[in-house]
Amino acid sequence: MVLARALGVLSLVAATTALAQEPKSSPSPVPAPTATPSVGDAAATPSPTPTPVPLIEEPPLAPGELKIRANRQEGGEGKLHYEGFVDLRFGQLRIQADRLDMIDETKPDGASAQRIEASGNVVFMSGTERISGETLRLDLDTGKGLFTKASGYLQPDVLFEAESIERVDADTYRLKGAKFTACTQPNPRWMFKAHSATVEIDKKIKATLVGLSIKGVPTPILIPYFQFPISPDQRATGILTPRYGSSTFKGREIGAGFFWAMGRSMDQTFYYDWFTEYGIGFGHEFRYIRDIGSRGTFRSYFTRPTGAPSFAYDLDWSASRALPHRFKATLSANFYSDLASRQNLQDSLDYSSTRTRRGAVGLQGSLGPAFVRLVADTSDFFFFDDSIQRRRHLPQIQVSQSPKKIGRTGIAFGYQASAERLAQGNAGSGESPVLQQYSRLDVAPELTRTISVPFLQLTPKALVRYTRYGSSLDENLELNGPPLDRQFFEGSMDVRGPKLFKVFRLPGDVYSEKFKHTFEPEFLYTYRSKVLVFNSLPSFDFGDQYTGTNQLLYGVTNRIYAKRMGPAGKLETHELFTWRLSQTYYVDIGQNQGQFDPNYYSATFARGPGGAPSHKSPIQSSLSIRPTLRSSVIYSTEYNPNFKQFTSSSVNMYINQPRLALQAGWARGVNLTEVAENRTTLYNTFRGSGKIVVWPERLTVEGSLTYDALQKTILQSTARIRYGIQCCGFAVERVNFDTRYRQESKTTFQIELAGIGSVGNFLGDNPANHSNAGRK
Numbered sequence: 001m002v003l004a005r006a007l008g009v010l011s012l013v014a015a016t017t018a019l020a021q022e023p024k025s026s027p028s029p030v031p032a033p034t035a036t037p038s039v040g041d042a043a044a045t046p047s048p049t050p051t052p053v054p055l056i057e058e059p060p061l062a063p064g065e066l067k068i069r070a071n072r073q074e075g076g077e078g079k080l081h082y083e084g085f086v087d088l089r090f091g092q093l094r095i096q097a098d099r100l101d102m103i104d105e106t107k108p109d110g111a112s113a114q115r116i117e118a119s120g121n122v123v124f125m126s127g128t129e130r131i132s133g134e135t136l137r138l139d140l141d142t143g144k145g146l147f148t149k150a151s152g153y154l155q156p157d158v159l160f161e162a163e164s165i166e167r168v169d170a171d172t173y174r175l176k177g178a179k180f181t182a183c184t185q186p187n188p189r190w191m192f193k194a195h196s197a198t199v200e201i202d203k204k205i206k207a208t209l210v211g212l213s214i215k216g217v218p219t220p221i222l223i224p225y226f227q228f229p230i231s232p233d234q235r236a237t238g239i240l241t242p243r244y245g246s247s248t249f250k251g252r253e254i255g256a257g258f259f260w261a262m263g264r265s266m267d268q269t270f271y272y273d274w275f276t277e278y279g280i281g282f283g284h285e286f287r288y289i290r291d292i293g294s295r296g297t298f299r300s301y302f303t304r305p306t307g308a309p310s311f312a313y314d315l316d317w318s319a320s321r322a323l324p325h326r327f328k329a330t331l332s333a334n335f336y337s338d339l340a341s342r343q344n345l346q347d348s349l350d351y352s353s354t355r356t357r358r359g360a361v362g363l364q365g366s367l368g369p370a371f372v373r374l375v376a377d378t379s380d381f382f383f384f385d386d387s388i389q390r391r392r393h394l395p396q397i398q399v400s401q402s403p404k405k406i407g408r409t410g411i412a413f414g415y416q417a418s419a420e421r422l423a424q425g426n427a428g429s430g431e432s433p434v435l436q437q438y439s440r441l442d443v444a445p446e447l448t449r450t451i452s453v454p455f456l457q458l459t460p461k462a463l464v465r466y467t468r469y470g471s472s473l474d475e476n477l478e479l480n481g482p483p484l485d486r487q488f489f490e491g492s493m494d495v496r497g498p499k500l501f502k503v504f505r506l507p508g509d510v511y512s513e514k515f516k517h518t519f520e521p522e523f524l525y526t527y528r529s530k531v532l533v534f535n536s537l538p539s540f541d542f543g544d545q546y547t548g549t550n551q552l553l554y555g556v557t558n559r560i561y562a563k564r565m566g567p568a569g570k571l572e573t574h575e576l577f578t579w580r581l582s583q584t585y586y587v588d589i590g591q592n593q594g595q596f597d598p599n600y601y602s603a604t605f606a607r608g609p610g611g612a613p614s615h616k617s618p619i620q621s622s623l624s625i626r627p628t629l630r631s632s633v634i635y636s637t638e639y640n641p642n643f644k645q646f647t648s649s650s651v652n653m654y655i656n657q658p659r660l661a662l663q664a665g666w667a668r669g670v671n672l673t674e675v676a677e678n679r680t681t682l683y684n685t686f687r688g689s690g691k692i693v694v695w696p697e698r699l700t701v702e703g704s705l706t707y708d709a710l711q712k713t714i715l716q717s718t719a720r721i722r723y724g725i726q727c728c729g730f731a732v733e734r735v736n737f738d739t740r741y742r743q744e745s746k747t748t749f750q751i752e753l754a755g756i757g758s759v760g761n762f763l764g765d766n767p768a769n770h771s772n773a774g775r776k
Helices: 002-019 339-345 349-353
Strands: 066-069 072-076 079-090 093-106 112-126 129-139 145-154 158-169 172-181 190-200 204-214 217-229 238-247 251-263 266-275 279-291 294-305 312-323 327-336 356-367 370-382 388-405 411-427 436-449 451-453 456-469 484-496 500-505 514-528 549-565 571-586 619-628 631-640 645-657 660-670 681-695 699-708 713-724 728-739 742-753
Touching: 093 129, 112 145, 129 158, 172 204, 190 217, 217 238, 294 339, 312 339, 327 339, 339 349, 349 728, 388 436
Parallel strands: none
Antiparallel strands: 066 079, 072 079, 079 093, 093 112, 112 129, 129 145, 145 158, 158 172, 172 190, 190 204, 204 217, 238 251, 238 742, 251 266, 266 279, 279 294, 294 312, 312 327, 327 356, 356 370, 370 388, 388 411, 411 436, 436 456, 451 456, 456 484, 484 514, 500 514, 514 549, 549 571, 571 619, 619 631, 631 645, 645 660, 660 681, 681 699, 699 713, 713 728, 728 742
């Protein structure tokens, strides 16, 4: 087999390499190497390699220098014959054989040329190339030659065999009746057989009329043309192994792909998906990395359902480019033609359930102390009645400066300023929004001063904001009113402390011998003058939601630290426990200030009994426990004291170990009503995912689950098993959907061959694996 003869080559080369490292000794006869078993004989085993007598350690040869060692030499002018473990060195080439003839020839132009003819256990070595065969004819001047009944080894980890191998030059070989594999078993688990092939050293093997054998049994697969990568960086252009699947919604499916390695830092992948019950799909991915600040990924997918007049599209693009003078250009796009196509095709629940469509281009950088950002973007929001809300910056320029101290005063000055052209509009199902445009100019300078005393830190801040709107709302709440000015003053005092702590020592404790508990109160008083034109302002984003207020946020944070041994083997401070409680009291509630407070998740529902605005915000609690650096549990909740009920709660945890990764989350929300019997649950969802390496480099199991406890339905579940062995593997994936817009069960299967990338699910949780580095 390929393996048997190639292993013979490797063993002989290993022995020869070892000899070159032995101390100098006098030359002595060396027995000829024993022939290796024939290729294709699964029962054959390599004969033991004889132990050669150490060769003399020699320095590298100069270009064109020739040296030959042998047990016997005969012949005369024009032809020399060598026998008995012949060892020829010529420049970077090395040839070993039982017999070798050196022939001097005269070319038609009168020039002389040297040719060798070797037979019997011929071994040819050049760099990382290793070829063995029955005979070899080689022109030393041109490097062209011909092997018969040959087999060999190419890096990285490719064994091959052929009836004949023509050496065209140092980088190119032509094979007839070729076989090649990345498996090293006596009977390879898989092997490609080709009518002819061309080997481009450190690049690829190009083969025609290629068949595939599994454990020596031919399969009906016949590929007219095929490329097998042998690039040292394990990225090469070639066809990807296909993906097969069956779906209750799309029918049977086949996914094929082609990977184009355009360079070390740039590649493209082309995909084709065929569904018997749905239609066809085309995918394309382009990736590049120029430097640490310049990279991009462009993923595009086009699908045409059976009978549809046109293609639907799904685009996911992101790119950044570093520019001179510390500037950077960015692009991001997440567009799709319609919700139905995304919901039907995306196997990621997050992507399939999203109801937003966004795109943006930007330029940002620093000009002296100021940070400048220029952006143009568009955002579409799809509501459950299929209506659309569209928002656009056409464009927006922002200039800001973080607070910087003025001389030695201790006072810091900062500002934010923006000028933008805004467009917004709404539309019903199937309609395109009619956009209304207006301008907005905003300026907000501020002064701050940090005062630190023992156990206490005070930070007063004063801010003035002026905003000029190019249009306003009229009496019908339409954007047809005259230009409008908004101005207000905001002052605040942030108080942190006094910070109290106590240290506990527990000698002999298993977890830690030293703990520290801190008690950190905080207060934030904010006064903002009343915004008289609030009800006439067009609402585009949160910057339009400032109301006059007089409020006090108060809270306390408890922390527990532990001294533990860190990854570097030294004691480190580890934050084990953090619990923060906070609430806001609104002195002024005439404009329902609590409804516009972004600090609370359920603030928009924070009304008191009878629907009146409330002075008290929800009580917010966030508890975090981190037993180790690789595990964490976070519990967050909001409690409404007016209705005496928890309005929202969530738990998130993760464990990340070398062979185990788990993530889980739970979220629940309840509406606010005075009558307890009328309170209903808005959502109650469990989500989890995990990955377990059962057998390193062999068996991996991973999956995910999303459960809606409100509907008592598993919205989505995935399970994936991958089993890999020395040179191949396979993966099976099961995906189930049960949502209001999609009911589907799908199973996909793909084979992984060492050195060849495989086609993954372009629109799934497991993106395509096309690295061409899948040697296992």
